[in-house]
Amino acid sequence: MNCLFVGAGAVAEQYAAELADSPLSLAGVCDTNAGRAEQLAASHDAAAFTALDDALAAVDAPVVVNLTSHSAHATVTRRSLAADRHVYSEKPLALDAETARDLLEMAAERDRALGCAPVAPRCPAQRLAGRAVADGRLGRVGLGYAYAHVGRVTEWHDSPAGFLSVGPLYDGSVYPLTVLVALFGPVERVRAADALDVWPARESATPDAPTHVEATLEFASGPVVRLTASFYAPHRSREFYGVELHGDDGSLRLRDAGALDADVDAVFFGRQGREYTPLPPQQPTRAGTYLDGVERLAAAVADGRRPCDTARRGAHVVAICGAIERAAADEGSASVADSDVTPARPARPVVRPRQNASGTAADSSTGSLRLPPIGFGCSRYRGGDEYVDRVDAIATALDAGYRLLDTAELYGNEHRIGDLLAAPGTPDRDALFLFGKVWNTNHGHVAEACAGSRAELGIEAFDCYALHWPDSWAYQGPLERLAERPVAEQEAVAFPEDETGEIETVDRSLAESWANLETIHERGWARTLGLCNVTREQVETVLSAGSVQPAVVQVERHPYRPRTELVEFCHERGIRVIAHSPLSAPGLLDEPVLEEIAAERGRSPAEVVLTWNATEGVVPIPSSNDETHVVANLAAAGDRLDAAARDRIATLEDPEFER
Numbered sequence: 001m002n003c004l005f006v007g008a009g010a011v012a013e014q015y016a017a018e019l020a021d022s023p024l025s026l027a028g029v030c031d032t033n034a035g036r037a038e039q040l041a042a043s044h045d046a047a048a049f050t051a052l053d054d055a056l057a058a059v060d061a062p063v064v065v066n067l068t069s070h071s072a073h074a075t076v077t078r079r080s081l082a083a084d085r086h087v088y089s090e091k092p093l094a095l096d097a098e099t100a101r102d103l104l105e106m107a108a109e110r111d112r113a114l115g116c117a118p119v120a121p122r123c124p125a126q127r128l129a130g131r132a133v134a135d136g137r138l139g140r141v142g143l144g145y146a147y148a149h150v151g152r153v154t155e156w157h158d159s160p161a162g163f164l165s166v167g168p169l170y171d172g173s174v175y176p177l178t179v180l181v182a183l184f185g186p187v188e189r190v191r192a193a194d195a196l197d198v199w200p201a202r203e204s205a206t207p208d209a210p211t212h213v214e215a216t217l218e219f220a221s222g223p224v225v226r227l228t229a230s231f232y233a234p235h236r237s238r239e240f241y242g243v244e245l246h247g248d249d250g251s252l253r254l255r256d257a258g259a260l261d262a263d264v265d266a267v268f269f270g271r272q273g274r275e276y277t278p279l280p281p282q283q284p285t286r287a288g289t290y291l292d293g294v295e296r297l298a299a300a301v302a303d304g305r306r307p308c309d310t311a312r313r314g315a316h317v318v319a320i321c322g323a324i325e326r327a328a329a330d331e332g333s334a335s336v337a338d339s340d341v342t343p344a345r346p347a348r349p350v351v352r353p354r355q356n357a358s359g360t361a362a363d364s365s366t367g368s369l370r371l372p373p374i375g376f377g378c379s380r381y382r383g384g385d386e387y388v389d390r391v392d393a394i395a396t397a398l399d400a401g402y403r404l405l406d407t408a409e410l411y412g413n414e415h416r417i418g419d420l421l422a423a424p425g426t427p428d429r430d431a432l433f434l435f436g437k438v439w440n441t442n443h444g445h446v447a448e449a450c451a452g453s454r455a456e457l458g459i460e461a462f463d464c465y466a467l468h469w470p471d472s473w474a475y476q477g478p479l480e481r482l483a484e485r486p487v488a489e490q491e492a493v494a495f496p497e498d499e500t501g502e503i504e505t506v507d508r509s510l511a512e513s514w515a516n517l518e519t520i521h522e523r524g525w526a527r528t529l530g531l532c533n534v535t536r537e538q539v540e541t542v543l544s545a546g547s548v549q550p551a552v553v554q555v556e557r558h559p560y561r562p563r564t565e566l567v568e569f570c571h572e573r574g575i576r577v578i579a580h581s582p583l584s585a586p587g588l589l590d591e592p593v594l595e596e597i598a599a600e601r602g603r604s605p606a607e608v609v610l611t612w613n614a615t616e617g618v619v620p621i622p623s624s625n626d627e628t629h630v631v632a633n634l635a636a637a638g639d640r641l642d643a644a645a646r647d648r649i650a651t652l653e654d655p656e657f658e659r
């Protein structure tokens with residue numbers, strides 16, 4: 001779709017740089033500075049104009065992109081709407097609430113779409129933060145801090161006049177305000193505000209508006225947020241464009257409310273009583289672009305729709321700024337009176353609460369279980385004479401965003417995980433996927449074992465309950481609270497020996513053990529059933545003998561042992577594969593091939609192995625006690641490898657591999 005850029009300054013260059021990868025084409029450029037208009041137009045084979053009316057008359061472009069300086073936005077938008085163009089405006093939409101409302105009314109009367117920057121609420125970091133809030137990780141959000149430390153615009157912008165005429169309130173604060181309104185809906189009242197002029201005397205250009213503004217905002221949905229917008233506080237300020245939200249159960253920090261992409265340290269979450277943990281994206285994300293908003297508006301127009309939602313939000317942000325100015329001038333509070341343009345709640349919330357995130361829904365394309373891309377291995381490990389329960393690392397994993405926990409009665413720490421699941425700040429039960437396993441000594445007592453595990457974890461049902469191994473061993477009584485018994489006793493009951501020192505097995509077929517497991521499904525104690533450490537032939541046995549199909553097969557899988565045939569067999573039958581022990585094969589993380597691929601991608605060999613699993617649709621469940629590893633492993637699941645890298649990794653297969 002053709003568009004006309006009005007304004008050819010620095011931000012127009014940024015929009016224009018993205019045109020090459022966009023379905024939009026630039027048909028005309030208009031700027032009162034002829035040289036600037038011609039330069040930008042020439043590089044895109046577009047026509048140049050200095051007068052808006054001439055451009056509107058001459059250019060066949062349904063969409064006007066308003067990239068003028070702040071104070072010209074409303075005028076250009078009004079004239080473009082009057083010429084029956086759809087308009088996407090840089091922020092702010094206008095400099096007062098009444099004008100913004102008039103523009104919305106005009107768009108509605110003329111059946112035009114009206115959009116407004118910034119695109120921030122739909123960018124990946126802001127969506128991650130929004131997801132954590134929508135999923136209730138923070139509990140009730142009582143308090144927040146939002147910053148827009150725009151810095152000395154005279155230092156970093158080649159034409160700072162537009163900024164100096166409006167001040168930081170109508171410039172930088174629009175980023176956190178837009179994100180906050182997208183998260184919490186409208187601001188009802190400015191409780192208090194103050195405006196200072198702290199601009200350095202040595203600066204030759206002088207601002208027309210206060211250079212530092214503080215305000216306390218009350219959202220209709222509850223949160224109270226203190227906003228600071230400043231031309232005095234520089235970019236190096238620790239807060240920059242940060243937003244920090246504090247809830248009853250936890251806190252969240254969004255490093256940069258205006259960021260287009262999501263680095264590993266873009267969002268942090270800390271439950272009550274714990275430090276912040278980075279919350280990396282765990283699915284492939286695409287960084288936002290300046291043109292995103294225009295492209296969405298153009299696509300809607302092509303579809304016959306006339307969206308005004310971002311402009312409506314932009315109008316509300318302008319109304320908040322106006323109320324802050326009034327409150328600062330009157331040294332009192334001010335209501336934000338634009339209820340006729342802003343819906344009581346965002347009409348289309350940017351991030352909806354996750355529904356049925358436990359993954360038990362089937363993926364409609366494959367019929368297989370929808371699982372998080374990575375899980376956390378919760379097995380204990382032997383540290384000296386004792387086992388370490390790993391509960392601190394599991395809490396870190398939950399804070400970072402892991403949603404699949406691999407548990408087992410053998411691990412002996414179910415009651416400690418249960419305490420964690422019940423603690424404030426842990427995701428709700430239905431946002432988690434809990435994988436449990438019955439130990440080899442309990443194949444004849446599956447109901448007793450599962451009841452014990454459910455009670456220790458404090459859950460009604462597992463998302464998947466599996467045979468830990470296909471082999472049946474002699475019953476040793478319940479394994480409850482294994483971790484609380486002396487280590488020698490734990491090992492004696494978990495690995496029973498006969499008089500010759502061999503494992504004491506019992507004569508029970510896999511089909512019989514599976515039939516016992518099916519009773520768990522019938523009782524509703526497990527939504528799905530699974531198998532661990534099985535061969536393809538054993539999966540076939542269960543498929544033909546059982547009446548419930550296994551939903552998950554968990555096996556040791558890494559580049560030495562890719563289990564390609566088994567994985568393909570399972571995937572063809574809609575069975576998901578989980579890779580246990582993905583990182584700990586001796587020597588694996590020192591493999592030159594993995595080191596090379598890791599160096600090329602700026603990741604570690606361990607992360608490459610996890611990305612390799614995620615790329616092949618297999619869910620790895622690494623364990624780690626190191627917070628950096630816990631976070632990096634999660635982020636690795638959001639990456640993908642190309643075919644060439646996968647071919648190089650395929651050369652590591654070792655048919656002789658044995659632990």
Ligand SMILES: NC(=O)c1ccc[n+]([C@@H]2O[C@H](COP(=O)([O-])OP(=O)(O)OC[C@H]3O[C@@H](n4cnc5c(N)ncnc54)[C@H](OP(=O)(O)O)[C@@H]3O)[C@@H](O)[C@H]2O)c1
Nearest residue numbers: 377378379406580581582583584606622623624625626629
């Ligand atoms: N079904 C079964 O029979 C079965 C059998 C075995 C395991 N499992 C499951 O699989 C889970 C994982 O297996 P696992 O614990 O044996 O081993 P693993 O996950 O393959 O490896 C864990 C080791 O890798 C290290 N590590 C983790 N992330 C790393 C990174 N980014 N860079 C470098 N090193 C990293 C850890 O050290 P740091 O602590 O220093 O990070 C730890 O030493 C278990 O917890 C369990 O839930 C299931």
